[in-house]
Amino acid sequence: MHSTRRYRRYDPAMTIGIGIAGAGTVGGSLVRRLVEERSVVTAKTGLDLEVRRVAVRDLSKSRPSIPSGLITDDVMSLVSDPEVALVVEVMGGLEPAGAVVLASLQAGKPVVTANKELIAARGPQLFAAAAEAGVPLLFEAAVGGGIPIIRPLTETLAGEQVDRVLGIVNGTTNYILTSMADDGVGYEEALAEAQHLGFAEPDPTADVSGADAAAKAAILAGLAFGTWVAPDRLHAEGITSITDADFKAAEQLGFVIRLLAVAERRPDGVSARVHPLMLPADHPLAAIRGATNAIYIEGSSVGELLFAGPGAGGEPTATAVLGDVIDAAREHLSGSQVAPAIRVEPGDVVDFGKVDTQWYIRLDVIDSPGVLSQIAAAFGEAGVSILSVRQEGRGDRATLLLVTHTAPEAAQQAAVATLRSLDVVESVASVIRVESEEA
Ligand SMILES: NC(=O)c1ccc[n+]([C@@H]2O[C@H](COP(=O)([O-])OP(=O)(O)OC[C@H]3O[C@@H](n4cnc5c(N)ncnc54)[C@H](OP(=O)(O)O)[C@@H]3O)[C@@H](O)[C@H]2O)c1
Secondary structure, three states: OOOOOOOOOOOOOOEEEEEEEOOOHHHHHHHHHHHHOHHHHHHHHOOEEEEEEEEOOOOOOOOOOOOOOOEEOOOOHHHHOOOOOEEEEOOOOOOOHHHHHHHHHHOOOOEEEOOHHHHHHHHHHHHHHHHHHOOOEEOHHHOOOOOOOHHHHHHHOOOOOEEEEEEEOOHHHHHHHHHHHHHOOOHHHHHHHHHHOOOOOOOOHHHHOOHHHHHHHHHHHHHHHOEOOOHHHOEEOOOOOOOHHHHHHHHHHOEEEEEEEEEEEEOOEEEEEEEEEEEEOOOHHHHOOOOEEEEEEEEOOOEEEEEEEEOOOHHHHHHHHHHHHHHHHHHHHHOOOOOOOOOOEOOOEOOHHHOEEEEEEEEEEEOOOOHHHHHHHHHHHHOOOEEEEEEEEEOOEEEEEEEEOOEEHHHHHHHHHHHHHOOOEEEEEEEEEEOOOOO
16 A cells, blocks of 8 residues: 655745844854854755844944844844744753744744753753644753754664763863873863863853753763653762872773763662763763763663764854754755654653772871771772772871772762761761762
8 A cells, every 4th residue: 555645845945034132152153053054054954044134232332244134132022023934943941942942943943052051941941832734843062062962862763772971071171181190180270271271151050060061961871771860860070179199090990080970770760860980981972072072872772872062162063053943944944844753751760879980099098007998998988899999198198099999979978978987087088979980
């Protein structure tokens, strides 16, 4: 029997009106490319994309690359303007970005966004609105900037059982960590250099606290496992407490330190978290330096995959946004689905305390007989066993570098709490989780 299904042919000469909310780092690059490279895009894709409206906050700013007459400070006019068929949101933040995205979808307009904060906070609601309206909501640039990772996860790997995703998804912190390790500079100096080079914002809190990476971890977990991890179920730690002594210890132990977004499938549910991690020096992510981002995927059939490249910057990010615009325009014109609908469920999210972790602990102790046995007892009581101990003497004081075996996070924390209460322990100078080869 012949199928009766017919796909509508689209008229390649038909022009698609694009409305863009935001003309900053990403939006500015996007508008310039859509205007200056319009014929190149048409030659490559057969689509004629025309920028019809650009919404900004401040009308008084000079924007020489944006044709006059397109600029407005009324962002909701993108939704109501019949000349705008497709909306790009590159303004950032939850509101009014969230209202523009939702209203555009509800008006039947395809939406492209680079806004990880919005997708992490309201992904399920927005995916449902897109499915209800039958239009695409695409967000390739929301994780990894110019690195293709959303499409690989949702399309190429749709038939794969992904077990684990590890991501260096914040260029600022990776730049700071690799500068501290390679150049021996302190945290403040590395941060100032990152700000000077434009990798870090004047207020770097969202980056160095792990909050930016946490939004990306939630998105990666949702797409890899179909389980949405609400922001309040996601454990996030930043890099501000890591010191030069930790980098020296890591080197002695054969590790490098990276801030990682971790998303993993476990028998009892999904875990998503962000924290510094000591990686073996030969791990594929150990080679990722400076502001580069990378996402490493372990799948049960495909094995290991590594996606790496520029995680930010106007031009690379605009490339990802433009790719989405082209896909959304194709879908809009053809009337047939190009991008798969994103399906996510609340699902089981594992408490961080139950996740198995392995720890590096740097301790300053009084160097006297019986110290090691007290420390070993603290671990033993918590049910954590010690993998290795290195001691560096400092007269009547010593520094111990301990690495534990894998144990539930809550047990590791209990052991460290006991250590802090011991008279022989002067300070627990640092704790960093270690990429486990035991799990
Ligand atoms: N920058 C990157 O490398 C990068 C990488 C990946 C993803 N992203 C994401 O892309 C989005 C945009 O980032 P960006 O770096 O391009 O931001 P940005 O440089 O701060 O630009 C934001 C733009 O949005 C406009 N805007 C802000 N609030 C507005 C409002 N209420 N109404 C109308 N316009 C408003 C601003 O107008 P004015 O120009 O008048 O201030 C500006 O043009 C964010 O979601 C970000 O997370 C950025």
